[in-house]
Amino acid sequence: MSEHTDNGVHVSSVRLLVVVWIALLIGTWLTVTATYFDLGSLNIWIGLAIATVKALLVALYFMHLRWDRPFNAFIFLCAFLFLGIFIGIALMDTSQYQDTLIPGFATGVGSAAEGG
Amino acid sequence: MASHAGAHHDPHLAHHFESPAQQHQAARLGMWVFLVTEILLFGGLFCAYAVYRANHPEIFIFGHHFLDKGLGALNTVILICSSFTIAWAVRAAQLRQIGVLKLMLGLTLICAFGFLSVKYVEYSHKWHAGLLWARSYAPQAHHGDDAHGPAPGSLQMKLPEGEGGAGAAAAPAQPAPAPVADPDRSSIPPAATGPAGLASEDAGRAETAIVAEPANAQTFFSIYFLMTGLHGIHVLGGIGAMLWLLACAHRGDFDTGHFIKVDLVALYWHVVDLIWIYLFLLLYLIH
Numbered sequence: 263m264s265e266h267t268d269n270g271v272h273v274s275s276v277r278l279l280v281v282v283w284i285a286l287l288i289g290t291w292l293t294v295t296a297t298y299f300d301l302g303s304l305n306i307w308i309g310l311a312i313a314t315v316k317a318l319l320v321a322l323y324f325m326h327l328r329w330d331r332p333f334n335a336f337i338f339l340c341a342f343l344f345l346g347i348f349i350g351i352a353l354m355d356t357s358q359y360q361d362t363l364i365p366g367f368a369t370g371v372g373s374a375a376e377g378g
Numbered sequence: 379m380a381s382h383a384g385a386h387h388d389p390h391l392a393h394h395f396e397s398p399a400q401q402h403q404a405a406r407l408g409m410w411v412f413l414v415t416e417i418l419l420f421g422g423l424f425c426a427y428a429v430y431r432a433n434h435p436e437i438f439i440f441g442h443h444f445l446d447k448g449l450g451a452l453n454t455v456i457l458i459c460s461s462f463t464i465a466w467a468v469r470a471a472q473l474r475q476i477g478v479l480k481l482m483l484g485l486t487l488i489c490a491f492g493f494l495s496v497k498y499v500e501y502s503h504k505w506h507a508g509l510l511w512a513r514s515y516a517p518q519a520h521h522g523d524d525a526h527g528p529a530p531g532s533l534q535m536k537l538p539e540g541e542g543g544a545g546a547a548a549a550p551a552q553p554a555p556a557p558v559a560d561p562d563r564s565s566i567p568p569a570a571t572g573p574a575g576l577a578s579e580d581a582g583r584a585e586t587a588i589v590a591e592p593a594n595a596q597t598f599f600s601i602y603f604l605m606t607g608l609h610g611i612h613v614l615g616g617i618g619a620m621l622w623l624l625a626c627a628h629r630g631d632f633d634t635g636h637f638i639k640v641d642l643v644a645l646y647w648h649v650v651d652l653i654w655i656y657l658f659l660l661l662y663l664i665h
Contacts, residue, residue, distance in 0.1 A: 333407070338414065
């Protein structure tokens with residue numbers, strides 16, 4: 263666990279890699295299994311939570327973020343911060359138009375396909 | 379080149395860096411910034427997905443019946459295994475175990491090709507079933523000509539089961555609610571606009587299949603092909619990078635313990651895996 267290269271870079275032990283790998287496989291199994299239970303709108307959030315735990319495992323251990331300089335982690339987190347702002351505000355905007363939607367009809371898609 | 383380098387100068391150390399450690403950190407920093415741009419590149423597609431799904435969940439509930447959960451899960455497992463092997467490859471490069479490094483790179487490549495093979499099976503199935511993007515979407519067009527194949531049958535067989543009925547109830551095929559006061563909204567011709575409408579001139583049999591189909595179901599397949607296609611291109615790029623690493627390993631580049639190339643390619647490959655974890659959840663496992 264405490265092996266290091268000449269550069270002082272952390273070397274992961276095979277045991278740690280195997281543990282993370284198995285945890286990721288279990289996470290995948292959990293994600294698939296969870297879809298067989300109907301929990302209404304909770305399903306997507308449970309799925310996203312499991313996926314995010316998997317993503318954290320990959321980033322922290324496989325990508326060495328845990329032993330990396332904190333600044334790299336900060337940069338990576340910024341990506342998700344801006345992604346959240348981007349998608350969050352886009353969803354807030356589109357929800358303003360909910361009552362103008364025709365059920366079952368994606369406004370704009372049909373006319374775009376038609377008019378090219 | 380390495381033979382006549384100065385006695386106390388690392389041949390891999392560029393002159394503008396203080397130390398190999400600083401050079402390594404600079405390279406990793408650059409890679410992290412690149413990975414951020416990658417995530418934001420996919421972010422645009424995730425945003426399109428979120429907006430369309432928020433507005434028209436019935437299209438996604440309908441569309442996901444045509445994706446094979448089993449194949450999607452298989453590909454997720456393949457990518458997780460490849461992430462594991464390339465993480466081990468980094469360890470091998472750090473410890474100058476060139477044999478292990480080559481083995482792990484080879485295993486990662488096999489996983490990458492396996493992933494693309496499964497993707498090929500999925501894509502060709504959709505191609506034959508006419509489940510394509512935007513104007514190419516014509517699921518009924520193939521019902522007549524290759525009735526022996528499993529592909530055309532699946533469209534009709536899958537519809538009655540599971541939430542297919544719920545999706546149909548939520549979204550009537552003829553979305554003609556009482557025309558609203560707004561003049562230009564009522565002028566939109568409902569089901570006849572999309573290619574699905576054009577295809578319904580086929581036969582009465584085709585129309586039984588279209589009953590459960592919400593208008594503009596092609597939106598799901600446009601988003602599906604864009605997201606998985608862009609991801610597939612990244613897998614191809616990763617294959618190229620890993621072949622290059624194998625060539626480098628063969629040439630003896632990593633004998634000196636200068637493993638930065640392996641480290642950076644591995645970071646890239648992990649992000650490809652990360653994105654797939656979310657794609658699998660959001661496209662295949664819609665509830």
